[in-house]
Amino acid sequence: MNALAALREILALGGPVVAILIVMSVLTLAVTLYKLWQFAACGVGRHRILSEALTAWDAGDRTAARARLAKSHSYLAPIVSAAMDARDVPGIDDRLDAEAGLALAGLERGFRLLDTVAQIAPLLGLFGTVLGMINAFQSLQTAGASVDPSLLAGGIWVALVTTATGLAVAMPTSMVLSWFESRTARERVFADKALRTVLIPGQPAPTVAGPATAPEHA
Numbered sequence: 001m002n003a004l005a006a007l008r009e010i011l012a013l014g015g016p017v018v019a020i021l022i023v024m025s026v027l028t029l030a031v032t033l034y035k036l037w038q039f040a041a042c043g044v045g046r047h048r049i050l051s052e053a054l055t056a057w058d059a060g061d062r063t064a065a066r067a068r069l070a071k072s073h074s075y076l077a078p079i080v081s082a083a084m085d086a087r088d089v090p091g092i093d094d095r096l097d098a099e100a101g102l103a104l105a106g107l108e109r110g111f112r113l114l115d116t117v118a119q120i121a122p123l124l125g126l127f128g129t130v131l132g133m134i135n136a137f138q139s140l141q142t143a144g145a146s147v148d149p150s151l152l153a154g155g156i157w158v159a160l161v162t163t164a165t166g167l168a169v170a171m172p173t174s175m176v177l178s179w180f181e182s183r184t185a186r187e188r189v190f191a192d193k194a195l196r197t198v199l200i201p202g203q204p205a206p207t208v209a210g211p212a213t214a215p216e217h218a
Contacts, residue, residue: 015162017131018128021121021124021125021162024124025168027117028113028114028169035110039107039183044187046074050068050069050074052068053066057084058197062084069084075103076103079103083194083195083198093195097195100191104184104187107187111184117169117170118174119170121166121173125165125169128159128161128166132159133156136158
């Protein structure tokens with residue numbers, strides 16, 4: 001009840017601008033929770049088994065690589081499996097690059113909303129502050145000669161509530177978005193490495209010459 005009363009007081013002070021910012025904060029929280037669930041479900045950052053499969057494939061042990069890949073729960077596992085099955089098909093690298101890009105685009109879904117909130121929230125707060133300052137000076141004009149300094153101070157305090165609310169929404173949103181983008185960038189690098197490991201043949205192992213044998217004499 002205390003939290004609800006505090007929320008009502010903030011809404012009464014900040015007006016519709018604060019209400020819009022609160023709605024934006026709720027949307028940001030919902031998107032953040034969804035992305036955390038999505039990243040966990042897709043195994044983002046958890047590619048240990050897939051890395052072991054790639055190491056075995058790079059070493060030439062195709063059977064062990066496929067066996068390890070079958071145990072991986074990474075969202076990249078089906079793409080890598082397709083690369084192993086069709087690595088000799090002409091043009092398959094472009095097709096698989098597109099598939100990996102589509103999977104990564106799914107991970108980036110919702111980033112635009114977070115970026116919009118991070119950019120718009122401070123501007124909305126500033127807009128609310130400007131409106132509050134206009135109301136404060138209008139009150140001073142109405143007061144005429146009997147100007148009370150506390151009237152101006154109170155109007156400015158109320159106006160700055162919207163700026164504080166806008167910054168309080170924008171800063172965590174920007175931090176969360178930066179973290180999501182850094183994780184996705186690492187995933188893009190790993191996906192490219194995984195496909196290149198499978199599709200590009202490795203260099204053959206160097207042959208070590210045996211000891212020279214002396215010619216036999218009749």
